[in-house]
Amino acid sequence: MRPRLPRQENFQSRVIRMTFPDPDRLVALACQSLLRDEARAIATLEFLPVELFPPLFVAAFARRHSKTLKMMVQAWPFPCLPLGGLMKEQQSYHEIIQAALDGLGVLLSQKVRPRRWKLQVLDLQKNAHQDFWTVWSGTKSSMCSLLEPEQAQPMKKRQKVDGSGARLKPPSASMEVFIDLYLKEGTPDKSVTYLIKIIRQKRGLLHLCCGKLKISSVLMQNIRILKMVQLDSIQDLEVNCTWKLSNLQKFIPYLGQMGNLQRLFLSHVHVSSRITLEREEQFVNQFTSQFLSLCHLQELSLDGIALLEGHLDQLLRCLKTPLETLAITNCLLSERDLMHLSQTLNVSQLKDLSLTGVSLTIVSSEPLQVLLERASATLQDLDLDECGIMDHDFTAILPILSRCSQLTTLSFCGNPISVAVLEDLLRHTIGLSNLSHVLYPIPLESYQDVNGNPHMGILAQVHARLRQMLQELGRPGITWFSASRCADCGDRTFYNPDPILCLCFMSL
Numbered sequence: 450m451r452p453r454l455p456r457q458e459n460f461q462s463r464v465i466r467m468t469f470p471d472p473d474r475l476v477a478l479a480c481q482s483l484l485r486d487e488a489r490a491i492a493t494l495e496f497l498p499v500e501l502f503p504p505l506f507v508a509a510f511a512r513r514h515s516k517t518l519k520m521m522v523q524a525w526p527f528p529c530l531p532l533g534g535l536m537k538e539q540q541s542y543h544e545i546i547q548a549a550l551d552g553l554g555v556l557l558s559q560k561v562r563p564r565r566w567k568l569q570v571l572d573l574q575k576n577a578h579q580d581f582w583t584v585w586s587g588t589k590s591s592m593c594s595l596l597e598p599e600q601a602q603p604m605k606k607r608q609k610v611d612g613s614g615a616r617l618k619p620p621s622a623s624m625e626v627f628i629d630l631y632l633k634e635g636t637p638d639k640s641v642t643y644l645i646k647i648i649r650q651k652r653g654l655l656h657l658c659c660g661k662l663k664i665s666s667v668l669m670q671n672i673r674i675l676k677m678v679q680l681d682s683i684q685d686l687e688v689n690c691t692w693k694l695s696n697l698q699k700f701i702p703y704l705g706q707m708g709n710l711q712r713l714f715l716s717h718v719h720v721s722s723r724i725t726l727e728r729e730e731q732f733v734n735q736f737t738s739q740f741l742s743l744c745h746l747q748e749l750s751l752d753g754i755a756l757l758e759g760h761l762d763q764l765l766r767c768l769k770t771p772l773e774t775l776a777i778t779n780c781l782l783s784e785r786d787l788m789h790l791s792q793t794l795n796v797s798q799l800k801d802l803s804l805t806g807v808s809l810t811i812v813s814s815e816p817l818q819v820l821l822e823r824a825s826a827t828l829q830d831l832d833l834d835e836c837g838i839m840d841h842d843f844t845a846i847l848p849i850l851s852r853c854s855q856l857t858t859l860s861f862c863g864n865p866i867s868v869a870v871l872e873d874l875l876r877h878t879i880g881l882s883n884l885s886h887v888l889y890p891i892p893l894e895s896y897q898d899v900n901g902n903p904h905m906g907i908l909a910q911v912h913a914r915l916r917q918m919l920q921e922l923g924r925p926g927i928t929w930f931s932a933s934r935c936a937d938c939g940d941r942t943f944y945n946p947d948p949i950l951c952l953c954f955m956s957l
Contacts (some may be wrong), residue, residue: 480508490517492741498561502526507582510535515548522568529570531578533628546640547574550647553624555752557654570726573628573640585651595930624655629661630678632671641674648677658682661775665689669698680706684745687714694720694732705739711773712748733760740767748774758782762789771798776832779806787816791823799824800855803832810837814845821849828853829883835863835934840870851877860888862941868892868911875915875929879922887929891944903933908944 508515536542573701591867658679758781772795897904915929932941
């Protein structure tokens with residue numbers, strides 16, 4: 450029997466693959482070959498085509514060739530070097546970051562700059578510009594303009610970055626380093642310490658920019674670092690520590706200079722019982738006036754802020770733009786505060802609203818009704834956990850909840866609600882096509898004793914009844930589950946329908 454010849458199309462494609470190897474593979478092999486001799490790789494940089502810089506940098510980064518990386522920073526042909534985009538969580542890159550900063554230091558030490566020197570920004574923020582490292586910026590029109598090289602023909606040799614043949618011009622006024630900062634107790638991260646050292650050495654030439662800033666300690670060393678940050682570069686600020694007024698007063702003036710801030714989380718501001726009303730008013734004025742400068746604020750979270758009671762209207766008047774997220778949690782608010790909250794223009798476009806831990810039992814349900822009505826067209830996530838809401842309060846807002854057409858998540862754990870109201874809520878919200886998760890409190894009928902322990906049999910019946918109703922009404926995909934808070938540790942125990950116990954019970 451004659452052997453079968455290969456099909457013509459398969460034969461042709463095989464020949465094509467043999468004749469034209471994968472270009473990406475060839476580039477990877479070329480980078481590996483260069484890096485086997487680090488001295489040769491460094492000497493090649495001044496002649497290296499622009500489009501080969503990103504893959505060679507990635508290869509040098511993976512092999513932690515610090516000397517090559519330092520020289521590549523000096524010869525980098527793009528305005529932005531998104532180094533942080535290559536970094537993974539929970540890994541140390543101190544030597545690489547130090548090499549990059551040393552490269553910047555060499556550039557800034559030059560009295561005149563090469564014509565082809567383009568680097569303006571070293572971005573150390575993780576997850577930034579991820580696509581730059583997989584797609585060369587010149588072939589993707591949507592790439593950030595900072596990453597695009599000068600108009601250059603593919604595979605054209607770069608001009609020398611130094612030497613007598615280069616056209617020299619004065620250096621730019623400054624360069625920027627972007628980094629996400631976490632200021633806490635103890636010695637700062639080694640890379641941050643080294644960065645601060647370089648910035649001090651190059652005072653006025655190298656600026657520290659910070660897209661995301663997290664503060665968990667108000668030590669003076671952290672305030673000193675904060676003084677070095679370009680405050681208008683901060684877009685996300687989380688201040689999660691316990692404040693005394695004296696410490697907060699040192700920090701507050703910096704807040705007003707963060708003109709591009711989009712998200713603010715501030716927690717645990719305590720007021721001494723010995724403070725005079727006059728001093729408290731002065732501080733409230735100083736604090737709220739800072740919001741006049743936050744023209745881009747979209748998300749505001751205030752947790753445990755003692756000063757809000759009786760002054761919420763003053764803060765709301767200083768907000769310049771409608772908010773997308775508002776969380777006022779674990780705070781004392783008066784009925785007047787809630788009325789002002791419901792009437793402010795800044796809540797008409799809310800997507801996320803949380804009033805967890807705000808007691809609503811001492812006020813009428815009218816402010817909450819007005820607030821939800823005004824946000825009903827845009828509201829997606831609503832948290833009313835542990836607000837003391839009872840059956841009559843919840844019944845009053847059911848018609849409004851049924852009009853929250855964008856609602857996806859509703860949570861109201863820790864409130865004394867009956868089974869009848871839960872069933873009524875299910876009927877009112879069954880028509881919300883986006884609703885996917887409802888986290889409800891253990892109903893009153895399910896508790897077996899005054900200590901707050903649920904009767905598992907009764908609770909299982911409630912779960913079964915709610916699942917049956919969802920099935921009958923054509924929405925079996927909505928997840929309804931309940932939760933209660935452990936009296937010992939404060940963690941939640943979830944029931945869906947079997948309990949997912951907290952560590953207190955698991956350790957017994």
